[in-house]
Amino acid sequence: MERASLFSNQKRKTGGILIPVAIFALGMIVVRALATPTTGLLSSLAARTSVRMPVTSAVGASIVSSGKPSSKAAQYSSFAPLAGARSSASLGRSMRGLSSCKANGLPIDLKGKKAFVAGVADDQGFAWAISKCLIEAGADVSLGIWVPALGIFKKSLQMGKFDESRKLSDGSLMEFEKLYALDAVYDTPEDVPEEVMNNKRYAGNSDWTVSEVAKLVEKDIGKVDILVHSLANGPEVKKPLLETSRQGYLAAQSASAYSLVSMMQNFGPIMNEGGSVISLTYDASNKVVPGYGGGMSSAKASLESDTRVLAYEAGRKYKVRVNTISAGPLGSRAARAIGFIEKVINYSYQNAPISKELTAMEVGQTAAFLLSPLSSAITGQVIYVDNGLSTMGLGLDSPTLVDAEAPEPVAQ
Structure with missing residues (x-):
């Protein structure tokens, strides 16, 4: 299978597995933000380099088996347990x-x-x-x-x-x-x-x-x-x-x-x-x-x-x-x-x-x-x-938090 190299304009054959390049994509966003019509090198690099990012669905959307989260919960989540449990086939x-x-x-x-x-x-x-x-x-x-x-x-x-x-x-x-x-x-x-x-x-x-x-x-x-x-x-x-x-x-x-x-x-x-x-x-x-x-x-x-x-x-x-x-x-x-x-x-x-x-x-x-x-x-x-999960210090499914909601993000 041929894939475009991320570091050159050449194409090469690869037989290995691939890992996500979100960091590289972020770098390209910065490059494009800095580039102007007169910045030849940057604009050329941005034009010549393409990164195809994987398409993903909303987090957890395909896992919940019953019930739909409210729009607010979908955006910010809640301290209450997620709506619906994992389906029996999910394991x-x-x-x-x-x-x-x-x-x-x-x-x-x-x-x-x-x-x-x-x-x-x-x-x-x-x-x-x-x-x-x-x-x-x-x-x-x-x-x-x-x-x-x-x-x-x-x-x-x-x-x-x-x-x-x-x-x-x-x-x-x-x-x-x-x-x-x-x-x-x-x-x-x-x-x-x-x-x-x-x-x-x-x-x-x-x-x-x-x-x-x-x-x-x-x-x-x-x-x-x-x-x-x-x-x-x-x-x-x-x-x-x-x-x-x-x-x-x-x-x-x-x-x-x-x-x-x-x-x-x-x-x-x-x-x-x-x-x-x-x-x-x-x-x-x-x-x-x-x-x-x-x-x-x-x-x-x-x-x-x-x-x-x-x-x-x-x-x-x-x-x-x-x-x-x-x-x-x-x-x-x-x-x-x-x-x-x-x-x-x-x-x-x-x-x-x-x-x-x-x-x-x-x-x-x-x-x-x-x-x-x-x-x-x-x-x-x-x-x-x-x-x-290892980053969390408080369980959102705690009975004491069932009726509580997560604070809304501060507007930037």
Whole structure:
């Protein structure tokens, strides 16, 4: 496909996914505002450069299933809950996300890049969406799948259960380079307890500790450019912190935070310079989210802190970048283990600045950007992809605010 370059009057072929260029468009508005008939260079630039911005509908207009907001509410919103609830089918739409990882904007070209994504278990969730966007951009993607889930994943893949989700923008089905069994709770074979080693769910698999998988990856595909950590588990996540055992707390830390450290220790040496690493976190790391217990909020806080330290250490030692994405709620299979994910999604829909459901592909596109050379100066950061919910300090759906209205904007 040919697209006009944003930086020249030449046309070039691009095979990668694209990200929005609102900032560039804003710059062009300024250029046109400054240009006059006598400013040859500026007027020439404005005339020669065109930016096609995506067409979007009014925020939340297609999500509300019943009732229509008043004109005043449509303009300024209200402190009262949004009219109507999310439709029952909307969760499925948010899981599928966008049909393609492509959008208008700057090209992301990852041709020739090798990626290892840890944490895919099915065709739902963020890890799958990230993998799809990386493949759409041209990367070769291998997966690390939890040992007990690997057999089910392979069978579902072979039976075509994922075919609809595998469709790329050109109509082809995405393919994975390699599938590896992985349990990132264990660094070496010596760390594995006998009861786990003899567990029938692990039968028929070998070389699945972090160090072993890293060696297999290096042997099979050589050095990697991209590393994705989408791993979390809290066996006591439904328990309040005051009722969480030491064992449960430390298990959450091990699976959800230290696993990133372990992966960096073992995959860092086999990453190419200029490579990029991302993980996935949640805003409970620095805010109280009742029900997100068992030490998981602490584990996410650790993950974010470790991201900053690893960005420094791995940046100096391996010349790679490390960031984490703080994603809003998504009704994935893993998230349903919390037990109240639908309520959290509803809360986000009613209180976030952008009143719509988050899609997995929106996180996937952000990840593709962070894992590409376009973000070469970004490292050690927590990037929020949550429709702006993390910026809010007061829930608009509070019963005390049901009859209150937001103040009207001051006229300029």
